[in-house]
């Protein structure tokens with residue numbers, strides 16, 4: 664069997680479709696995929712371009728008072744990170760209240776209001792002093808959490824992915840380029856449910872700054888353009904039920920609002 668014939672017949676078997684064939688002296692076509700997978704993107708304020716999301720990293724227990732309410736001693740803990748799948752993103756446009764589906768399997772669904780840094784550069788072992796050079800912009804997001812499942816899995820020393828990494832678990836605003844907003848090292852962060860304040864803190868209370876988070880994370884994983892980092896939530900996380908409206912705020916960004924349905 665010559666090479667061309669092999670490519671054609673194997674493609675027919677594996678995908679049911681013809682893919683590019685190898686002809687000497689002719690650039691080979693990229694194989695077609697049998698179906699498309701959506702590229703997850705976020706709007707960029709002040710631009711027609713979209714920000715492509717590669718990975719969603721989240722830091723745990725990054726405000727001392729929240730670490731204590733989760734039952735740990737923040738003074739002795741190095742930062743730790745987990746991920747959500749990129750298709751957990753639910754973009755919420757400014758000045759709208761987006762419907763957010765109450766997820767399956769939980770009876771204790773919690774909000775966590777967080778600053779999100781988005782990167783357009785990458786690297787390994789980034790020094791803290793250089794880390795902010797990787798940041799393209801910022802937005803605000805909710806790290807929605809099935810708290811009962813997170814706790815139950817933790818109690819059993821199992822991975823708590825099912826509590827954190829599920830469909831729609833990452834409501835998020837549009838990207839605001841650093842050129843428009845500067846970096847966020849302080850400023851109010853708050854969250855209300857049905858108009859009542861639940862979380863209220865200052866970004867300056869983070870245990871690990873955005874620069875330190877990038878530096879630490881780059882020791883564990885090579886970072887790439889498109890990576891985004893949820894920078895942790897302040898204290899007083901709590902539950903929502905269907906019908907509740909969450910509004911969150913960070914000074915310098917438009918508020919983000921969702922209705923639980």
Ligand code: MN
Pocket residue numbers: 721722723775777806893895896
């Ligand atoms: Mn969180």
